[in-house]
Amino acid sequence: MDVAVEQPAESTGGQRGAQARERAGQRAGAGRAASGAGPRIVVMGVSGSGKSTVGQALAKRLGVPFVDGDGLHPASNVAKMASGIPLTDEDRTPWLRAVGEAVAGTGPDGVVVACSALKRAYRDLIRSEAPGAVFAELDGTRDVLSARMAARPGHFMPVSLLDSQLATLEPLQDDEAGLRLDVSRPPEELAADIAAAVHAPSA
Numbered sequence: 001m002d003v004a005v006e007q008p009a010e011s012t013g014g015q016r017g018a019q020a021r022e023r024a025g026q027r028a029g030a031g032r033a034a035s036g037a038g039p040r041i042v043v044m045g046v047s048g049s050g051k052s053t054v055g056q057a058l059a060k061r062l063g064v065p066f067v068d069g070d071g072l073h074p075a076s077n078v079a080k081m082a083s084g085i086p087l088t089d090e091d092r093t094p095w096l097r098a099v100g101e102a103v104a105g106t107g108p109d110g111v112v113v114a115c116s117a118l119k120r121a122y123r124d125l126i127r128s129e130a131p132g133a134v135f136a137e138l139d140g141t142r143d144v145l146s147a148r149m150a151a152r153p154g155h156f157m158p159v160s161l162l163d164s165q166l167a168t169l170e171p172l173q174d175d176e177a178g179l180r181l182d183v184s185r186p187p188e189e190l191a192a193d194i195a196a197a198v199h200a201p202s203a
Helices: 013-035 051-062 075-082 089-105 120-129 142-150 159-168 187-199
Strands: 040-044 066-068 111-114 134-139 178-182
Touching: 040 051, 040 089, 040 120, 040 187, 051 066, 051 111, 051 134, 051 187, 075 089, 089 111, 089 120, 134 187, 142 159, 178 187
Parallel strands: 040 111, 040 134, 066 111, 134 178
Antiparallel strands: none
């Protein structure tokens, strides 16, 4: 099973989106079928990739609830990140289980959850709670991501932690249901492409 990867190109956003939908349909559809319910989508990526913005647009398009994984962090995790201290796997484990429970348990019609899900092991932990989860990875350059982070004052995640997140990131692998998209495109376009992918028929 291949992950659909959308590479930046000279073609228009619509052409890139069509290519991503074509490559992603079978993989996302297979994940949806495994869930036996509405689409359960995790919008993933490092801080500044636009997970919440794209996730909210996607949830609105699909008519399903949106859950921001940042709100599921315990206070101790938020305090560490606000101080510029990277989280350990031990810090993340209860949070990832809570994310998985949100993906699995938020109504029969489906849900969109924003969560960094940086490592394969983290995604596997989410899938242990929600086997039908489909991951939409938002991919961007460091310059784009850092500029976005700097433009959102008041968020607990400082720009200084971006390099740590990029070093931790393990992109979606070939056997994971999902697709990867270029964050330089408008959020509504990205949401449309993800929605089309999860509604595509599985083989």
